[in-house]
Amino acid sequence: MxxxxxxxxxxxxxxNETFFRLTEQRFLAMLADYAEHDGLSERLRAAEVRNLSAYGFGIKGFTLSMIETALEITEHRVPGTVIAEILAAGRELLTHPxxxxxxxxxxxxxxxxxxxxxxxxxxxxxxxxxxxxxxxxxxxxxxxxxxxxxxxxxxxxxxxxxxxxxxxxxxxxxxxxxxxxxxxxxxxxxxxxxxxxxxxxxxxxxxxxxxxxxxxxxxxxxxxxxxxxxxx
Incomplete structure (x- = not known):
């Protein structure tokens, strides 16, 4: 029984996932001037999975994976202002109703x-x-x-x-x-x-x-x- x-x-x-997807779309828009959208979501997903053993599941690991992906696809040329935007997006996820x-x-x-x-x-x-x-x-x-x-x-x-x-x-x-x-x-x-x-x-x-x-x-x-x- x-x-x-x-x-x-x-x-x-x-x-939960709804807000991650919305943040991902925001991430793609942030990088529109610096990288092609094709394959960008897959690169982010790969970074998330790769980082699970280090960061675990959750918003903080997702935010760090977005930063890592931005650095990788721009060969470390992504402006600091974009990194700041990514961090702000992660903070918003942490306070979302x-x-x-x-x-x-x-x-x-x-x-x-x-x-x-x-x-x-x-x-x-x-x-x-x-x-x-x-x-x-x-x-x-x-x-x-x-x-x-x-x-x-x-x-x-x-x-x-x-x-x-x-x-x-x-x-x-x-x-x-x-x-x-x-x-x-x-x-x-x-x-x-x-x-x-x-x-x-x-x-x-x-x-x-x-x-x-x-x-x-x-x-x-x-x-x-x-x-x-x-x-x-």
């Missing part, structure tokens, strides 16, 4: 009556704490885990210490790669809630043959999907 539901945060409970996604309050209020709720999110500690506080959702969760990455081992630890074990826990998130596959590997149930915009790094194949996996169109369908699991 499921006793605990763990939720991802970014692009599951509130908008939090926009919760449809059905979030309704569903959290409903499932909280029957299950323990925990939040598992990855990224910069300061930024994730800010977004959680601004979202007004903190009261729903009995525990919050902000981790550097989401792996099978991380999920096993959290499901053991914050819940009643993996076999009694359900993970809900928008990323197949980070929220679904490692949670299933840890022994939990998992429900995928897709977002219109998901970073390419988070793409993966859905485990359609796994009985502990389900896919829903939006968070409003979560209670019904949970009931189907409970009937297994």
């Amino acid at each position: 499921i006793t605990t539901i763990a939720f991802d945060a970014d692009d599951t409970l509130w908008q 939090v926009e919760t996604l449809p059905y979030v309050d309704q569903v959290l209020s409903q499932v909280q009556q029957r299950y323990r709720l925990i939040l598992i999110t990855k990224g910069d500690l300061f930024d994730q704490e800010r977004k959680l506080a601004a979202s007004g959702l903190a009261e729903y969760f009995s525990a919050v885990e902000i981790v550097s990455d989401k792996t099978e081992a991380v999920y096993r630890r959290i499901f053991t210490t914050r819940a009643d074990g993996s076999e009694r826990t359900l993970m809900v998130g928008n990323s197949l790669k980070s929220d679904i596959l490692p949670a299933l590997a840890a022994g939990s149930f998992a429900i995928h809630v897709p977002h219109d915009l998901t970073w390419s790094f988070e793409h993966a194949e859905a485990p359609l043959d796994e009985p502990r996996f389900a896919h829903i169109a939006h968070l409003g369908e979560l209670p019904e999907a949970i009931e189907k699991f409970m009937a297994l």
Whole structure:
């Protein structure tokens, strides 16, 4: 029996990738006079992935990757004013208002009556704490885990210490790669809630043959999907 539901945060409970994409378009405009747009997004994406081991996930790593990309494509000729603009864009991301996604309050209020709720999110500690506080959702969760990455081992630890074990826990998130596959590997149930915009790094194949996996169109369908699991 499921006793605990763990939720991802970014692009599951509130908008996140949308603001990164808007900042990326701003970045492309900044460099319009210094480099061709063709391939620039791919260069930025490659820098982000390359820098994950050093900077981790989040806005600060994204900002540093934009600076690195600007230096690379202009052979270090990019003006200091453009670097300053990139830094300003990164600061704006760090203060952007939090926009919760449809059905979030309704569903959290409903499932909280029957299950323990925990939040598992990855990224910069300061930024994730800010977004959680601004979202007004903190009261729903009995525990919050902000981790550097989401792996099978991380999920096993959290499901053991914050819940009643993996076999009694359900993970809900928008990323197949980070929220679904490692949670299933840890022994939990998992429900995928897709977002219109998901970073390419988070793409993966859905485990359609796994009985502990389900896919829903939006968070409003979560209670019904949970009931189907409970009937297994």
